[in-house]
Amino acid sequence: MTGSRSTPLRRDARRNRELLVAAARELYAEQGLGAPLDEIARRAGVGNATLYRRFPTRGALIEAVFGDSLGGTLRRGEEARAAEDPWEGLVRYLEHIFEGLAADRGSNDLMTTGIPDIPSLDALKVHHHETVSLLLARARDRGAVRADVVVEDLLFALAALGRVVPAATAVAPDAWRRQLHLLLAALRPAPTAPPLPSPPLTPGQLTEVLNALGGESVRP
Numbered sequence: 409m410t411g412s413r414s415t416p417l418r419r420d421a422r423r424n425r426e427l428l429v430a431a432a433r434e435l436y437a438e439q440g441l442g443a444p445l446d447e448i449a450r451r452a453g454v455g456n457a458t459l460y461r462r463f464p465t466r467g468a469l470i471e472a473v474f475g476d477s478l479g480g481t482l483r484r485g486e487e488a489r490a491a492e493d494p495w496e497g498l499v500r501y502l503e504h505i506f507e508g509l510a511a512d513r514g515s516n517d518l519m520t521t522g523i524p525d526i527p528s529l530d531a532l533k534v535h536h537h538e539t540v541s542l543l544l545a546r547a548r549d550r551g552a553v554r555a556d557v558v559v560e561d562l563l564f565a566l567a568a569l570g571r572v573v574p575a576a577t578a579v580a581p582d583a584w585r586r587q588l589h590l591l592l593a594a595l596r597p598a599p600t601a602p603p604l605p606s607p608p609l610t611p612g613q614l615t616e617v618l619n620a621l622g623g624e625s626v627r628p
Contacts, residue, residue, distance in 0.1 A: 437515075
């Protein structure tokens with residue numbers, strides 16, 4: 409008797425989880441990752457208690473929604489590292505990243521806002537830093553990047569550009585492509601380019617900047 413009752417409960421729990429993930433995906437795309445959890449539960453047609461039982465933290469729900477796409481981006485980073493031409497590998501990889509940033513507000517928040525309790529996101533950010541650093545260094549060694557550019561310069565500029573992508577996309581969907589390539593063009597060596605006027609951010613300073621960037625928009 410007990411066994412016959414447990415199976416439908418497990419099926420209901422699985423269905424509720426699917427409804428919550430689907431509702432969260434829709435609302436995150438519309439409103440960003442700060443979408444109210446109560447509204448996610450309402451759209452899924454379940455109670456708040458069910459949401460918190462399935463996903464005790466906001467980070468757990470976000471990971472359920474975006475886990476597959478985070479894994480896909482990590483794989484694209486591996487492909488970029490294996491590219492024969494490091495500059496082309498870097499360009500293709502960053503285009504993939506920005507396609508994700510332009511896809512919807514939730515995806516942009518995911519990559520440009522500090523959010524705790526998302527292990528796959530933490531792993532991707534470490535991998536992303538390593539990928540950009542490795543490809544930039546290889547391209548610089550080949551003379552494809554100016555000698556005074558370091559990874560902190562590029563990551564700082566990418567973060568700044570990434571935050572305006574949603575607003576730009578609403579006006580012109582492909583506007584980010586022009587701006588990304590203008591940014592990348594500035595990395596290329598040029599005989600008449602003057603030296604950069606101040607030292608780059610240290611890794612610690614860059615971390616402080618990125619952690620503060622939009623950090624209040626997504627609460628745990």
